[in-house]
Amino acid sequence: MANMTFRLTASVAKAKGTRGSLLLRASAVAALLCISLTVQSPAQAQTPMAVIPTRTIYPGEVIQSNQVQAVEVTNPNLTGDYASAVSQVAGKITSRTLLAGRVILTSALRDPYAVERGKAVRIVFNNGPLTITAAGAPLESAAIGDLIRVRNTDSGIIVSGTVMADGTIHVVAK
Template identity: 55%
Template sequence: MMFCRVRSILRRAAPAAIALLAFASAPVSATEMGYAVVPTTTIYPGETVSGDRLQEVEVTNPNLKGDYAKSIGQVSGMISKRTLLPGRTISVSALREPYTVTRGSSIRMIFTVGEMTISAAGSPLEDGMTGQLIRVRNMDSGVIVSGTVLKDGTIHVATK
């Protein structure tokens, strides 16, 4: 009697189980999943990520989430903050923009008040990217000031 009841339950549940398995194992196309960028060689911290060391691969893991790079153009020219291993996705947070000015180099400092502009030679005391506030030593007076790095590599000195 018990055997007949179990067989009856299985007979009713089988079509639903088959439909569920068919839905769960349905392939997801690459256009739905997208692409990810992976290095072809090991890229160490501080190295520039170049397009010839990267490849775009089809994402096949539906559990892959996060801020991984999806195109080579998105990461080419960036600087690695961590070791990037071949065949592993590249996290966008593992990259940074290249520095516009580097510590110890010779740069031009600009100070503007109204229509008056004063320019002087300076030396950054730290590396800086465009838009970043850094400390700079005036080469003539030795005074240390703070300024914002401009895109052309000059430093716009901040007023106090």
């Protein structure tokens, strides 16, 4: 768009035949271009949003989307890692009490556990075409993707592995 404006201004200057007119028009176009770049339309201006609970949510509860709402931030001093969309908090579990009308910090949320401490899981080891499975007991609760320690219930050996979406724990060779 800037190239079109410059060409148009240059062609207008040729028609007028004066160098002063070209400079005047070029400076006017440059000023308008600067103003249009600095002024945002209401559609472009993004108002910051924050997610707040509509009721008190206690630690360990799964947050449902009907328990929270997104509101416009009116405090310009609000900073930190607060949730800005309902999708960021829906399905998460809170680790502290969330009071109604207060901003939800993302540090107060965690993913649901895929495996729980002491409950039976399947341990899987893959090495090329070889696959070994065994029964195990996690030594800690963990979410999908977490690296945890698990005890092989048959041998008593403790190994480390990654929690998968299906609830199995995949271990790798040392």
